[in-house]
C-alpha cells in the first residue's frame with residue numbers, strides 16, 4: 442500500500458512569494474545595511490562624549506605617532522563639521538594605520554587620489570591601513586551627509602619624504618607645522 446502524497450502547490454506558491462517579498466526589502470535597502478553591521482562588528486565601544494577628555498583620543502594623542510617598526514599610527518576625531526587634527530603629517534611609503542572615531546554623527550573620511558573612504562560612527566573606532574607612495578598634499582573630505590556643514594567638512598593629509606619625516610612630539614602631532 443503506497444501513501445499518496447499530494448503536493449500542495451498553493452501553499453508552496455505562497456511560501457515562495459512571501460520569501461521573495463521579504464528578500465526585496467533588504468535588497469532595496471542594501472546601502473543602509475553597513476551601519477548596523479558596523480555597530481555590531483566594530484569594537485571596542487568608545488564614549489563619544491568623553492573623546493577629548495580622556496582615553497586614546499585625548500587631544501595630545503591625536504595626529505601621527507611613529508611606531509617602532511617604521512610605520513605610523515594616525516588618530517583622528519570626526520565631528521560636526523571638521524576633522525581633528527585638520528592637517529595630518531605622514532611619511533611617504535610606510536603603512537599608515539588610521540584609527541578614527543566620531544564625536545557625534547556618522548561621517549566618512551575620503552582621501553582624494555588614492556580614494557580611500559573610511560566610514561565612522563559615534564561609539565566605534567574605525568580602522569584602516571593607508572599608504573602614500575608619493576609625497577604631496579592629499580585633500581580629504583567627508584563623504585557621508587552629516588548636517589548643515591557637511592560640504593565644508595574638509596581637511597588634508599601632507600605626505601613628506603620618509604627621510605624628512607620629523608619625530609613628532611606629542612604637542613606637534615596635531616598639526617602640519619613641524620614640516
Ligand code: CUA
Nearest residue numbers: 583585587591
Ligand atoms: Cu561629516 Cu559629512
